[in-house]
Amino acid sequence: MRAWLWLAVFATLLVSAPPPADGGDGASSPIVVGSEVDFPPYAIVDANGRASGFSVELLEAVAESMGLSLDVRPGPWPEVLTAFKEGRLDLLPLVALSPQRAGMAAFTAPHTIAYDSFFVRRGAGDIHSLEKAKGKAVIVMADDAAHERLVASGVPLTLVETRTIPEAMRLLASGRHDAVLVPKLLGHLVLRDLKLESLIEAGPPLSEYQRRFAFTVQPGNFDLRDRLDQGIAIVRATGRYDELYDKWFGNIEPRPTLTWYGTFWGLAAVGAATGGLVLLSLGWSLSLRRQVVKRTASLAAEVAARRTAESSLSLITFRYADLVSRVPVGVYIVSFQATGEMKFEYVSPRFCQLLGVNGDAVRADASIAFSLAHPDDRDGLIRDNATARDTLAPFRWEGRFIVRGEPRFFRIESDPTPLARGGSRWNGVVSDVTERKQAEARIMATNRQLNAVNDELKQFVYAASHDLRAPLRTVTNYLGLITRKLGPDIDDEMREFVGFAMGGAKRMDAMIVGLLEYSRTGRSGAPFAPVALGAVVQESLDNLQTAIHEAEAEVTIAPDLPTVQGDYTELVRLFQNLIGNAVKYRVAGRPPEVSVSWRGTDAEWVVWVKDNGIGIDPAYSDRVFEIFRRLVSAGEYEGSGIGLAVCRKVVEHHGGRIWVESVPGEGSTFLTTFPKAAPVPEPVQLGA
Numbered sequence: 014m015r016a017w018l019w020l021a022v023f024a025t026l027l028v029s030a031p032p033p034a035d036g037g038d039g040a041s042s043p044i045v046v047g048s049e050v051d052f053p054p055y056a057i058v059d060a061n062g063r064a065s066g067f068s069v070e071l072l073e074a075v076a077e078s079m080g081l082s083l084d085v086r087p088g089p090w091p092e093v094l095t096a097f098k099e100g101r102l103d104l105l106p107l108v109a110l111s112p113q114r115a116g117m118a119a120f121t122a123p124h125t126i127a128y129d130s131f132f133v134r135r136g137a138g139d140i141h142s143l144e145k146a147k148g149k150a151v152i153v154m155a156d157d158a159a160h161e162r163l164v165a166s167g168v169p170l171t172l173v174e175t176r177t178i179p180e181a182m183r184l185l186a187s188g189r190h191d192a193v194l195v196p197k198l199l200g201h202l203v204l205r206d207l208k209l210e211s212l213i214e215a216g217p218p219l220s221e222y223q224r225r226f227a228f229t230v231q232p233g234n235f236d237l238r239d240r241l242d243q244g245i246a247i248v249r250a251t252g253r254y255d256e257l258y259d260k261w262f263g264n265i266e267p268r269p270t271l272t273w274y275g276t277f278w279g280l281a282a283v284g285a286a287t288g289g290l291v292l293l294s295l296g297w298s299l300s301l302r303r304q305v306v307k308r309t310a311s312l313a314a315e316v317a318a319r320r321t322a323e324s325s326l327s328l329i330t331f332r333y334a335d336l337v338s339r340v341p342v343g344v345y346i347v348s349f350q351a352t353g354e355m356k357f358e359y360v361s362p363r364f365c366q367l368l369g370v371n372g373d374a375v376r377a378d379a380s381i382a383f384s385l386a387h388p389d390d391r392d393g394l395i396r397d398n399a400t401a402r403d404t405l406a407p408f409r410w411e412g413r414f415i416v417r418g419e420p421r422f423f424r425i426e427s428d429p430t431p432l433a434r435g436g437s438r439w440n441g442v443v444s445d446v447t448e449r450k451q452a453e454a455r456i457m458a459t460n461r462q463l464n465a466v467n468d469e470l471k472q473f474v475y476a477a478s479h480d481l482r483a484p485l486r487t488v489t490n491y492l493g494l495i496t497r498k499l500g501p502d503i504d505d506e507m508r509e510f511v512g513f514a515m516g517g518a519k520r521m522d523a524m525i526v527g528l529l530e531y532s533r534t535g536r537s538g539a540p541f542a543p544v545a546l547g548a549v550v551q552e553s554l555d556n557l558q559t560a561i562h563e564a565e566a567e568v569t570i571a572p573d574l575p576t577v578q579g580d581y582t583e584l585v586r587l588f589q590n591l592i593g594n595a596v597k598y599r600v601a602g603r604p605p606e607v608s609v610s611w612r613g614t615d616a617e618w619v620v621w622v623k624d625n626g627i628g629i630d631p632a633y634s635d636r637v638f639e640i641f642r643r644l645v646s647a648g649e650y651e652g653s654g655i656g657l658a659v660c661r662k663v664v665e666h667h668g669g670r671i672w673v674e675s676v677p678g679e680g681s682t683f684l685t686t687f688p689k690a691a692p693v694p695e696p697v698q699l700g701a
């Protein structure tokens with residue numbers, strides 16, 4: 014028998030050999046462990062004040078198998094938990110896996126399972142489900158899994174916290190509160206030890222949950238966790254686990270046996286019995302012995318492999334549940350029968366929390382989910398759901414559900430898998446998009462307001478411009494009449510005054526026209542199309558022919574100007590303004606030299622107009638693009654101060670930038686950029 018056991022150990026090691034000790038956590042310094050004082054038989058303190066109990070001895074066996082040294086320190090659970098959370102402890106031997114705890118630690122595969130029951134005073138009645146505890150005052154050990162489970166369940170009840178389970182039982186026995194929720198086994202042991210005969214278990218253990226106890230290490234300490242997992246597999250394979258289980262639970266509860274486990278020992282026993290018979294009748298033969306040993310070895314290897322697989326599976330299951338509980342969306346699986354009947358196969362806790370539904374209820378009756386939809390959106394949901402079911406097209410739906418009395422917006426996305434037996438299964442996610450919807454509604458409202466204000470301003474500018482130009486025309490007309498009336502008798506002073514008045518009126522008219530042009534820029538609404546800048550620049554030069562000729566300017570255009578996505582008319586306006594200014598702002602006596610050039614970068618075209626004119630003080634290089642901003646006097650250079658403001662609007666409408674680089678007295682370069690990828694026309698706001 015002993016040889017078989019060693020073979021089992023050996024086989025386990027082969028299946029999952031531990032990594033060589035690397036001086037990590039366990040190899041050198043002892044691992045600091047915190048264990049509960051009063052959680053029999055899982056965790057207790059012995060007569061010498063040392064931590065003991067099933068979980069502690071199991072951990073010791075695991076540590077021994079993996080060559081890890083331990084420093085186990087007992088303490089009340091709330092303090093142990095706090096010390097662990099603060100990083101003062103490396104390991105806890107007995108932590109029930111729960112989604113709430115998943116973030117605080119790394120868990121090994123579960124090593125023990127326990128089932129919780131309510132305990133009540135005799136005659137108090139049955140509580141065999143969380144729902145039945147509704148309205149009751151339930152005593153729990155603070156931060157215990159039962160505590161967390163009751164909080165998460167959302168069942169309305171009063172929670173009374175104690176530091177230990179015996180304290181909870183004594184409190185209940187004293188006639189206060191209604192029930193205690195603890196692992197069934199532990200509850201019975203405590204009642205027996207404290208001789209509290211007035212308390213009894215209030216019905217069978219709960220079916221809603223079970224505690225899967227695991228060893229727990231600090232988050233991210235995967236090396237230690239993996240070593241412990243390996244150790245658990247070894248102590249199971251060597252039978253040490255069973256010994257410990259029998260020692261601590263044997264006289265109270267039989268060890269849960271697994272079928273394959275029974276098969277193994279059953280086969281072993283049959284093998285032994287068969288061997289005995291053969292010995293009796295034929296004598297012990299060497300070849301038979303070899304066969305038995307070989308068969309046993311392969312069985313042991315199978316056992317070890319299955320145990321490792323089982324550990325991995327529960328670990329994967331736990332980690333999957335942990336992941337699902339962490340994502341901010343609800344996850345569900347729905348199936349449709351061939352008859353069309355719909356059933357929720359699975360709903361994640363977050364699904365229930367988001368939609369405010371009870372998981373059990375919605376699994377039992379799918380129509381509950383529809384009944385929670387907002388009355389205005391419900392028919393659409395039912396219709397779209399049925400269409401998706403019939404067409405097997407991906408289901409995408411946005412609408413409102415009433416959650417705890419408040420309407421909230423949700424997005425549901427789910428995709429089908431047709432089933433061989435007919436019908437389909439759908440994996441879906443539900444996300445709360447209320448905030449996004451509210452933000453969209455706010456943006457739409459703001460846009461509506463902006464558009465209204467913009468339209469009003471546009472109308473105002475048009476009206477004001479037209480209305481202002483009419484009296485201006487009257488002024489210039491009458492000034493002309495006055496000049497004509499005075500005829501040749503007009504004196505020089507009078508001629509000068511009338512000239513000033515006419516000049517002022519004309520400038521004002523030019524400004525009004527410019528303002529109109531500025532307000533119109535970017536509002537044509539014409540879709541962008543490919544525009545060859547070579548053609549644009551050529552048309553600008555044609556329009557500026559007279560000015561260029563008069564100034565005797567030399568204009569050079571670089572070949573192969575790029576083609577950009579844009580509005581042809583606006584782009585002509587842009588280059589006409591830039592080239593016109595380059596010719597206009599010349600130094601007296603220096604013939605203007607103007608060039609238009611370009612270069613490409615990865616993302617954009619850069620096109621510039623360079624001159625040898627008067628230049629711009631760099632302190633004003635931003636301000637020249639403001640409307641009506643002029644750096645020269647009207648007497649020196651004609652202009653209205655609108656051209657560059659229009660240029661900036663045109664460039665921004667095309668998704669680009671404009672700026673000037675200049676050396677005063679030597680010349681200026683106005684640079685513009687155009688994105689290579691087709692820009693979406695920027696909405697231009699009036700006054701932008």
Ligand code: ADP
Nearest residue numbers: 594595598637643644645652653654655656657
């Ligand atoms: P306008 O030419 O009608 O005055 P712009 O908006 O086109 O209006 O130009 C604004 C101001 O920027 C001009 O008044 C001038 O002072 C300065 N400016 C524009 N282009 C040039 C240039 N090429 N060289 C020097 N100064 C310039």
